[in-house]
Amino acid sequence: MEYANKGNLRENLTRIVEINWNQKLYMLYNIISGLSKIHGEKLIHCDFHDGNILNHNDKNKDKIYISDLGLCQPVKSFLKKYDIYGVIPFMAPEVLRGKFYTPASDIYSFSMIMWEFTSGLPPFNNRAHDIQLSLSICKGERPEIIENTPQCYVNLMKKCWNEDPLKRPSTSEVKKVIKDWIYRRPDDDELKSNIMEFINAPIGQHSNLAIEAHSQAYYTSRLLDFTSKKLNEILESENLNDCAVKDLRILDIKAVENTSENLNEILESEDLQANEEVNEMLVSENLNDYMIKDLKSLDEN
Numbered sequence: 001m002e003y004a005n006k007g008n009l010r011e012n013l014t015r016i017v018e019i020n021w022n023q024k025l026y027m028l029y030n031i032i033s034g035l036s037k038i039h040g041e042k043l044i045h046c047d048f049h050d051g052n053i054l055n056h057n058d059k060n061k062d063k064i065y066i067s068d069l070g071l072c073q074p075v076k077s078f079l080k081k082y083d084i085y086g087v088i089p090f091m092a093p094e095v096l097r098g099k100f101y102t103p104a105s106d107i108y109s110f111s112m113i114m115w116e117f118t119s120g121l122p123p124f125n126n127r128a129h130d131i132q133l134s135l136s137i138c139k140g141e142r143p144e145i146i147e148n149t150p151q152c153y154v155n156l157m158k159k160c161w162n163e164d165p166l167k168r169p170s171t172s173e174v175k176k177v178i179k180d181w182i183y184r185r186p187d188d189d190e191l192k193s194n195i196m197e198f199i200n201a202p203i204g205q206h207s208n209l210a211i212e213a214h215s216q217a218y219y220t221s222r223l224l225d226f227t228s229k230k231l232n233e234i235l236e237s238e239n240l241n242d243c244a245v246k247d248l249r250i251l252d253i254k255a256v257e258n259t260s261e262n263l264n265e266i267l268e269s270e271d272l273q274a275n276e277e278v279n280e281m282l283v284s285e286n287l288n289d290y291m292i293k294d295l296k297s298l299d300e301n
Contacts, residue, residue, distance in 0.1 A: 006055035006062070009113070010122060010219060013050070017120030021150070021198040022182065024117050029178045030064035032110060036171035039103045043072050046101045047221050048109035049090040050116060068221075082227040087219055088130075089123040093138045094165055097235075098228030104165035107174065111160030114153070118146040121209055128216035131226045131234075138235060144209065150197035152181075 006012060016024065031053060038045055045052075045066070052068040082098060084091075092108035095101060112123045123143045127133050142161055145154055156177055162168050169177075184195050 006057050008067075009050040009053040009055060009116070012055055013116055013120045013122070016117055018203065020203055021201060025178055025182050025198070027062065027064060028114065028117065029175065029182060030062075031066070031113065032171055032175045032178060034064060034066040035106055035110060036175050038066070038069075038072065039106070039171050044101050044103055045069065045072050045106050045109075047086055048106045049087045049219070049221075050113055050122065051087070051219060051221075053113070082229045084134075084224040084226070084228055084231075086221050086224075088133055088137070088224070089143075089219075091134075091137075092165065093163060096134045096138055096228065097232055102165060103170065104168045107160050107168045107171065108165070110171075110174070111157050112143070114157045114160065115143045115146075118149045118153070119143070119209060121211065122213075122217075122219055125211075125213045125217050126209070128214055129218045130216065131231065134224075134226070134231055135234060138231065146209075148202050150194070150201050152194035152197055 009016075016027070035045065035048065047068060048066075052066060054065040054067050056063045056065065084096060084098075086095070088096075090109040090112050092105040095105050115123055124133060140163055142158075156169075156174065159167070159169055160174065180191055181194060181198065184191070
């Protein structure tokens with residue numbers, strides 16, 4: 001077995017963030033090509049993260065290898081039950097919830113690798129890798145977009161980490177996009193614009209992210225100390241609470257509307273009563289005027 005003399009991807013993140021975009025894209029192209037071969041065999045990796053991507057330098061050329069295929073299973077035969085095994089930041093939300101592994105869950109993991117190429121850090125390195133982080137991921141939280149990352153790159157990355165696995169691109173689609181970026185077809189104006197984003201993007205710009213890792217940030221695959229069943233129970237409970245709060249808000253709004261209607265009715269009633277009293281006074285004053293006038297007439301006669 002050939003020894004990877006440059007270690008794994010995680011050990012090289014500091015170096016990778018300093019290289020130019022063309023080199024980054026070429027490395028990503030090799031990674032997605034390897035993953036595409038796995039999917040082409042109707043297999044899924046199921047534990048795809050930066051520690052399982054090896055970098056070997058041979059005659060000044062970097063070679064990328066995907067390792068640790070122990071969990072790799074045929075798509076139809078791999079069933080995930082309540083136990084959760086893996087590296088939380090690289091796990092798709094549906095996998096954390098106990099759904100089946102699919103090629104789309106590997107694509108989600110690839111999006112985290114894309115993000116690492118812009119940050120030089122593993123995702124969520126400043127957070128405890130626990131049930132709270134898993135809940136946040138299931139609710140849609142993703143790593144912070146690094147400033148000055150080319151927008152076309154951000155768009156692809158966001159597609160790969162989409163909440164809905166059916167909306168994530170396939171390895172073939174991602175491979176084609178990155179290949180087009182590298183080889184720069186001159187007949188596509190949109191592609192030209194995308195390439196200019198890479199050319200103009202700063203190299204090695206350090207982000208404002210916390211560099212020091214949290215003491216409970218784990219980047220080796222492990223059996224988690226909570227189950228997907230527990231995770232789903234919390235999510236369902238929070239959804240019920242959200243619905244209850246929403247219902248209460250609706251009731252409060254209706255109560256305010258009813259109070260407003262009652263107040264208007266009272267005000268209208270008071271206005272009517274006031275008008276009646278005014279009219280009565282006017283009538284009374286008119287009668288008095290007539291009586292005085294009649295008395296004066298009698299006196300004159």
